[in-house]
Each structure stands twice: as C-alpha cells, then as structure tokens.
Amino acid sequence: xxxxxxxxxxxxxxxxxxxxxxxxxxxxxxxxxxxxxxxxxxxxxxxxxxxxxxxxxxxxxxxxxxxxxxxxxxxxxxxxxxxxxxxxxxxxxxxxxxxxxxxxxxxxxxxxxxxxxxxxxxxxxxxxxxxxxxxxxxxxxxxxxxxxxxxxxxxxxxxxxxxxxxxxxxxxxxxxxxxxxxxxxxxxxxxxxxxxxxxxxxxxxxxxxxxxxxxxxxxxxxxxxxxxxxxxxxxxxxxxxxxxxxxxxxxxxxxxxxxxxxxxxxxxxxxxxxxxxxxxxxxxxxxxxxxxxxxxxxxxxxxxxxxxxxxxxxxxxxxxxxxxxxxxxxxxxxxxxxxxxxxxxxxxxxxxxxxxxxxxxxxxxxxxxxxxxxxxxxxxxxxxxx
Numbered sequence: 001x002x003x004x005x006x007x008x009x010x011x012x013x014x015x016x017x018x019x020x021x022x023x024x025x026x027x028x029x030x031x032x033x034x035x036x037x038x039x040x041x042x043x044x045x046x047x048x049x050x051x052x053x054x055x056x057x058x059x060x061x062x063x064x065x066x067x068x069x070x071x072x073x074x075x076x077x078x079x080x081x082x083x084x085x086x087x088x089x090x091x092x093x094x095x096x097x098x099x100x101x102x103x104x105x106x107x108x109x110x111x112x113x114x115x116x117x118x119x120x121x122x123x124x125x126x127x128x129x130x131x132x133x134x135x136x137x138x139x140x141x142x143x144x145x146x147x148x149x150x151x152x153x154x155x156x157x158x159x160x161x162x163x164x165x166x167x168x169x170x171x172x173x174x175x176x177x178x179x180x181x182x183x184x185x186x187x188x189x190x191x192x193x194x195x196x197x198x199x200x201x202x203x204x205x206x207x208x209x210x211x212x213x214x215x216x217x218x219x220x221x222x223x224x225x226x227x228x229x230x231x232x233x234x235x236x237x238x239x240x241x242x243x244x245x246x247x248x249x250x251x252x253x254x255x256x257x258x259x260x261x262x263x264x265x266x267x268x269x270x271x272x273x274x275x276x277x278x279x280x281x282x283x284x285x286x287x288x289x290x291x292x293x294x295x296x297x298x299x300x301x302x303x304x305x306x307x308x309x310x311x312x313x314x315x316x317x318x319x320x321x322x323x324x325x326x327x328x329x330x331x332x333x334x335x336x337x338x339x340x341x342x343x344x345x346x347x348x349x350x351x352x353x354x355x356x357x358x359x360x361x362x363x364x365x366x367x368x369x370x371x372x373x374x375x376x377x378x379x380x381x382x383x384x385x386x
Contacts, residue, residue, distance in 0.1 A: 005256045007225060009298050011272030012258060013325035018273060019222060020289050021056035022281055022322075029057060031065045032074035032089040039218050040086040040096075042286035042316065043077055045385070047369070049087045051284040054368035061370050070185050073199045077183035079176040082106065082236040084286075085183070093179070093196060094206040099215045100177040102208025103237050109170055113157045123153050123168050128180035131195035135184035141193060142166050179205045212245055217252070217266060223292050225256050225263030230294040261295075277325045280357035282344070282365055285385050286316035290327060300327045303347050310384055317384035321346060323354070332382045333365065340371040345380040 017023040021034060034053045035041050043049035050062035057064070069075040069087065076093055080086030083106045088096050108114070115123060123145065130136060130144040145168050146154045158165040172193070175181040184192035197203055205211070219231055232242035246253060246264060254267040283289060293299045300309055304327040308318045321329030321344055329346040342362050350358065359375060366373035 003257075004262070005254070005270040006260075007256050007258050007270065007272060009259050010276040012225065014273040014275065014277040015271075016223065016289065016293065017277045017279075017325050022289065022325075023277055023279070025056055025058045025060075027058045030074065031057065031060070031068040031087075032091065035075060035087050036089045036092055036218075037222060038288040039215070039222055039292065040080045040088050041288060042080075042291065043085045043087045045285055046077075048284035048286060048319075051365065051368055052287050053087070055282075055364055061368055063370065076196055078181070078196070079173040081234060083173045090196075090200060093200065094203060095211045095214050097177055097179040098206030098208050098211030099235075101174075101179075101205055102212060103177075103235070103241075105174065106236055107170070109158070112155075113167060113170065115167070115171070119153070120171060120174070122149055123171055124175045124178055124180055126153070127168070127171065127175045127193075128178075128195055128197075131181060131193055132197065135187075135192040135194040137187060137190040137192055138166075138169070139190075142168070177205075179203060209248075213249060216245055216249065219292070220253070220264065220266050221269065222288075223294065224265040224269065225258045226294055227263050230263075233294075234292045258295075279322075279324065280350075280354050280361055281322040282319065282331055282342075282358075282361045283322060284319050287320070289322075290320055291316040298326065304328060307345075307347060318380075321358075323348070323350075330380050332380045335369075335371060338371050339374065340366055340369060341374045341376070343376045343378055343380050345378065350377075 019037065021029070021037070026034065031053045034056045041049040041052045050065045053065050054060040054062055069077060074090050075087045076090050077085065077087055080088055080096065126145050126148040130141055130148065136144065142154050153168050154166040156164040157167050158169055172181060180195060181193050182196045184194040186192065216231060219234065220226060228242040228246050229239050232239040252267055253264045254270065256263055256265055256270060290299060296313065296315065297305065300315070308320050308327050308330050309315055310317050318330040319332065320327045321331055323329070328348060329344060331342060331344040334341045342365065344358060362373050362375040
C-alpha cells in the first residue's frame with residue numbers, strides 16, 4: 001500500500017506561479033477568467049486590483065479591467081471573502097453569494113445598533129428594491145430606505161470615522177452576500193451601490209452547501225495543498241465547519257505530504273513542474289497569491305515575515321517583491337499625473353539577472369497602469385496600508 005504523495009515547497013511554488021499566470025502571463029484569458037483563477041481579486045484599492053489582474057494577461061492594461069467591470073459587466077465589484085471588497089467574475093456570482101451567505105456574520109453589533117433578524121430581512125429587502133433600477137450614493141440610499149422602512153433603519157448609531165453612520169450600513173456586506181447589492185461606478189468622490197440583477201437577469205444565490213463545496217475545489221486548485229485551517233482563515237469561517245466541508249468532499253480530495261506536513265489537494269492533482277520557479281515579480285497590495293497562499297512561514301520566509309506582514313501576521317498590507325516565488329522584499333509606487341515613481345526594497349542583494357528582471361517588472365507595472373515609470377532600489381519608508 002502506497003502512502004500519500006510527497007510534494008515539496010519548491011514544486012508547489014512553481015505550480016502556483018504557473019496557475020496564477022505569474023510564471024508567464026496568460027495570452028488567452030480575459031479579466032474575469034483571471035479573477036476566477038485567483039478566487040477573487042482584492043479591490044479595496046481598485047488600482048491594486050487593476051494591476052493584480054492586468055499584469056497576468058499579455059498586453060493588458062487597467063483600461064481592460066475597467067471595461068470588463070463597468071461596460072462588459074463580466075466582473076462585479078462587491079463584498080467578497082472576509083467581508084472585504086473584491087472583483088469577482090459575474091459568472092461566479094451565484095456561487096460566491098451562495099457560499100458567503102451560508103457563513104456566520106463576521107461582525108456583531110451591540111444594542112441599539114444591532115437589528116433583529118426580522119428587521120434585518122426588512123432592510124435588506126428594501127436595499128434590493130431601492131437599487132433595482134438605480135445606482136445610488138450612500139446618502140441617496142439612506143433617503144430611500146427611510147422612505148421604505150422608517151427612520152429606525154437609518155438612525156445614526158454606528159461608530160465611524162469622524163462621526164456616526166446610519167444603522168443600515170451594517171448590512172451592506174450581508175446584502176451583497178444575499179445578491180441584493182454590489183458597487184456601481186464612483187460618482188465623483190462618492191461610492192455608489194446598485195443591484196446585480198440589473199445586468200444578470202434570473203440571477204440568484206446558489207445553494208449554500210453546494211456553493212461552499214464548489215468554492216473549496218476552486219481554492220484547492222489555486223492554493224493547494226492546503227488544510228481546513230488554511231481555508232477557514234482565508235474565508236473567515238469556523239475551522240470546524242471547514243473541516244466538515246473537507247470531509248464531505250471525501251474521495252474528491254487527496255491527502256498529501258507537503259515537506260512532511262499533511263495537507264490536501266484535489267484528487268489526482270499532485271503533479272508539479274520539474275524545475276523550481278526562478279524569477280522576479282512585483283505584486284500590488286493584497287494580491288491574492290500572497291493573501292491566500294499558505295504555509296505563511298514559507299511564503300514569507302525569515303526577514304520577510306517581519307518586513308512584509310503586519311505585527312498581527314496579516315498579509316497583503318504591503319506590495320511585495322517576489323523572488324523565486326516567495327516574498328523577498330517590499331515596494332511602493334507614487335503616481336503623479338502620467339508618471340509612477342517605484343521604490344523597491346529587496347531583502348537580499350539582487351543578482352545582475354534579477355536586477356534586469358526587476359527593470360522589466362517595473363516597465364510592466366507602468367504598461368498596465370498606463371504610466372511612465374521611474375525605478376529606484378532603496379528603502380521603502382511608506383507604512384502598511386490598513
């Protein structure tokens with residue numbers, strides 16, 4: 001009887017780099033397909049999502065990502081895993097909303113902020129109705145909800161920066177996960193929300209259990225081998241629930257040993273490239289490769305854990321320099337008009353070939369972001385993005 005397949009970190013790294021279109025950019029995938037491969041692109045900073053997706057497609061620019069989002073509507077900007085803003089493929093929205101709405105809420109509010117279950121249902125229904133044919137700012141949606149439900153739904157009881165938010169805003173993530181809300185184009189400096197049903201006729205969230213199973217298979221393809229704890233951390237779900245989900249998939253999964261540590265892949269998905277990946281890459285804030293990738297101590301080895309993770313161990317708050325597929329530095333960009341000044345801080349001396357690759361990477365960032373680039377290798381003095 002043979003034991004579990006033995007995988008090495010270098011082999012797994014090479015496989016992930018290839019599957020993430022980081023070893024070579026994809027010549028035949030659209031922005032929505034890349035977002036699907038990544039299991040979503042973090043978009044709290046939309047420019048970071050544009051670079052994250054655009055750099056993975058041959059010849060793409062941020063304009064291609066924006067076109068997919070606001071014109072073609074093949075991407076949706078909404079609240080994704082961990083309640084954070086992501087770009088998700090419109091074709092996958094039923095899976096995502098089904099999976100995320102089946103999870104327990106991430107935040108809990110005290111009285112008198114918290115809604116009762118009945119009140120929450122009433123407000124979310126009103127959100128969906130208000131946005132059914134419109135793109136509304138926060139203030140406009142607040143006015144609509146007051147007219148539809150009453151002043152109790154919009155009382156300014158939520159602590160926020162510089163004041164208090166109306167009560168209903170605690171439900172933006174929940175309404176998005178129920179498929180009733182997503183982002184519309186910004187109106188000047190104002191965010192707008194709308195209803196995804198406007199361009200997805202017949203859309204509705206998938207069954208929660210089936211959607212979670214489908215999402216787990218996507219995650220393992222992109223980030224496996226992984227453990228239930230890894231999946232739970234990425235999706236902000238209880239580890240016990242994640243463990244049960246792995247068990248439900250049963251023979252669809254395969255136990256392997258990653259450098260001697262148990263983990264799981266999709267059944268039969270144990271092949272890795274014959275050679276380790278070697279190369280230099282620049283990834284933006286919260287790129288999915290480093291946020292979802294585990295084990296964290298191998299992805300952020302040694303000094304990288306101190307320099308590129310927050311004190312609490314959160315990944316993504318710094319744009320990172322990848323050296324041979326693992327974090328080997330940080331970087332920062334400052335845009336002024338049509339130019340971007342990039343500062344890269346490697347954690348080890350770069351070889352001459354690596355320095356040439358870094359020049360190429362900086363040029364790629366400029367091409368995707370439609371800007372001229374000036375590159376400096378030195379200390380990054382800008383702090384982490386919250």
